[in-house]
Amino acid sequence: MNYSADSLPPIKLIPIEDTALNRELGVSKRPAKTTAPTDIQWVKVLEFLRSNNLAPNSRKLYERELKRFLGWTQLNYHELRSRHLGQYKQYLMSEVCTDAGKPLSKSSVNASLAAIKSFFKWLTLTYPEIITTNPTQGVKLEKVPLPPAQSLTAEQMQSVWSALELLGETKQRDTALVHILSHGLRAGEIVQLNVGSFDGKLLFLPNTKTNEPRLVPLRSESREVLQEYLRSRSRQGEELNSDSPLMISHHASYKGERLSYHGIYFAIEKIGELAVIEDLHPHQFRHTYATDLLLLGVDPTHARKLTGHQSEKAFRRYTLRSEQEAAIAAYYRAIGEEEVE
Template sequence: MEKRVESVGLPAIKLIPIEDVAVNSGTGGSKRPAKIAQPTDIRLVKVLEFLRSTNLAPNTRKLYERELKRFLAWTELHYHELRPRHFGQYKEYLMQEVRTDGNKPLSKSSINAGIAALKSFFKWMCLAYPDIIATNPTLSIKLEKVPLPPAQSLTPEQMERVLSALELLGETKQRDTALVHILSHGLRAGEIVQLNVGSFDGKLLFLPDTKTNEPRLVPLRQSSRQVLTEYLQWRLEQGEELNSLSPLMISHHASYKGDRLSYHGIYFAIEKIGELAGIEDLHPHQFRHTYATDLLLLGVDPTHARKLTGHTSEKAFRCYTLRSEQEAAIAAYYRAIGEEQQQE
């Protein structure tokens, strides 16, 4: 389409619809279909900021991202438009309409995972952006009641097999022995990743960054202090220069040798030890369960035990107290009937 403005002698103006073509100057002005970028969901920007700014374990971060994206796909409302009733409707959606890959309804635990992600995110939003959300709209939505899972503690016999398996390791023996000793004091894998040489003062481990965002001191038993000291001395003998900011646990992987041991590296190391020990699906968190359970069986006050493990929720700690209460009840029974408690 051309228009001429004869009165002032201007050249013809050619109008080109912007949705038609785009000129590619790199090919001599040849025309190609225009690519119009999809607009970014500004709500997702806040989700990504939340995931970056919170100290979540990798698996938890992955789960939260999936669940929060599911919620954003369910509603087009902006955060300031959401009301408690919307979250009730979303919970109903999870219960009635969402299906697993096997076309089964979500389990109560899976529904709770989705709700927990929302609760954590909107709690953060209220703190980070009170101008957008002044009151947490997820407070009224309740988690589904599920049976409390038993503590996944390792038996004394399994722990012996783990320690024996360490003797079968090659290059990683020193590191993995120290790793098992640290895990046996209730640390999460994500917390171990952050530890530096300066975190160990010869007796205690200082954790400045934890899942609960509260610093924690972890006292080590004498044998573990010795193992950790020997590991650091071994690294010095290998020619490594250590300072307070050096990673406490290092990788032996060919591509990352000497770098900080990663979260996945910890899981891989423990999985390998489990194979050598003949313990199926051994994972780092089992050592944390074992530590918490043993504290209670030793008679440590639950409040003190929670402080040592870094549990802020009494409810989350309940699976360990159930185990210790059961053990105490069994012991009381044998004392009452005048028999020694049978050892398995």
């Protein structure tokens, strides 16, 4: 039978609803959203940053330096070798500049390498199936003279105590804060303290920078100041329990909430202005505590335990002053002038 074009039935298009067939043919009823592929290597960096008890400034530094390193190399983690890290160190020293256009200092290079070393140490321990050998083991840091401890003098500490008397609403909180800082705690450690961390005599720090729990004994005056601070909060109607934050904020937007890392820095900065101490920051109290322990004759091993220093080399800066004063005292004893001031 002969058909003409006019005698053929019209063609009817039937939409295909079979999802599996659509997927096979590459057909989609609606445009698919395109998203950037996930950077698997950066995912591990983020996991590392979350799993470590880093202070905000340290976290920013680690994130910046690891991002810089991953931007420099195209190699996967398991392909990296010590020679590649040596090349990266040379890159930092010869090609990377500061915002002012100057080469990085040895301390800055070391800070970058320390961040990378810390990450790969974690990675090889956590994911041995990804990388079995730490490629940073053969990379040495630059030799940098140990910076002196930023200890406060007795006169400066007296100015701090006097400045606390000039505060208003935050006076009791900040007085307790300075007492705690004066026992060598890091700002990041104080943020995590709860009421239950204080047993009336000792502070228990379950989470520290070195991931080792620490007990910190408080002086009697400091114990009384802290206890009175907590009693005053109870009198004001706050229901305290073991999980309540030890230090709370007075900021209008966060009143009654846990005092933050930046809140601690802001409080100490304000005290420094009243005490006329330029650029006063929380870590100076830690330096002062460590130095004073040694001046009091506390064994350096015990002093390191109290401050939570793992590195004997890092703690060395605090022994310099005590050794110098001991040498001066020995000289005067030797010549019979022990009472000379």
